[in-house]
Amino acid sequence: MPLTIYLADDHIIVAQGVANLLKTLPNVEQVIVFNSGKKLIEALDTQIPDLIILDIEMPEMNGIEALKALNSITEVPCVMLSMNDEKYIIQECMKLGAKGFLPKDCNLDEMAEAIEVIMDGGTYLGERINKILTARKTDANQVFELPMPLTKREQEILADICDGRTCKEIANKLYLSTRTVETHKKSIMTKFDVHTTGKLVSKAIKYKFVKP
Numbered sequence: 001m002p003l004t005i006y007l008a009d010d011h012i013i014v015a016q017g018v019a020n021l022l023k024t025l026p027n028v029e030q031v032i033v034f035n036s037g038k039k040l041i042e043a044l045d046t047q048i049p050d051l052i053i054l055d056i057e058m059p060e061m062n063g064i065e066a067l068k069a070l071n072s073i074t075e076v077p078c079v080m081l082s083m084n085d086e087k088y089i090i091q092e093c094m095k096l097g098a099k100g101f102l103p104k105d106c107n108l109d110e111m112a113e114a115i116e117v118i119m120d121g122g123t124y125l126g127e128r129i130n131k132i133l134t135a136r137k138t139d140a141n142q143v144f145e146l147p148m149p150l151t152k153r154e155q156e157i158l159a160d161i162c163d164g165r166t167c168k169e170i171a172n173k174l175y176l177s178t179r180t181v182e183t184h185k186k187s188i189m190t191k192f193d194v195h196t197t198g199k200l201v202s203k204a205i206k207y208k209f210v211k212p
Contacts, residue, residue: 037066
């Protein structure tokens, strides 16, 4: 389904550049740009988008304030796009319900991956943001914490991966495209901070994310 995206960023040249890139994606129909979170929220009275992308530092209403307001009026997924990648800022955004966090210097491929995962009900963190967020601690009880929880879809896919199913087999089982499953798998591996399927399975079983 072609997507309508609302993008809020007070740097108009930057925003138009991002919008033009997004419009090159085959699943994006239109990108409407606003220079503040307040104006974006006001526009919801006339049209509801499929996805909202928010900068953090904006006049009138910044991205975090807009995210708080949006949570009370719509279920449209929100993605943060910002140069501010301080750990506490990212954590606050995810706590408030953001479905993803992207650095402004990310490339189009990463944006496309994020959109695909989020529109399928998942959450997205790129490798760089994950490294900032990664909070793990191993003690006598072998406690392991993900930077953010797995979504229901990611839990399904992780369980199937640990059962030995391929991405194609999982796609057929869940009625998804193979590419979508591969994108979810990449997101899961980023959260677990691993680079191979074997290490993912081992870590998931070791820390009881799935039953052996």
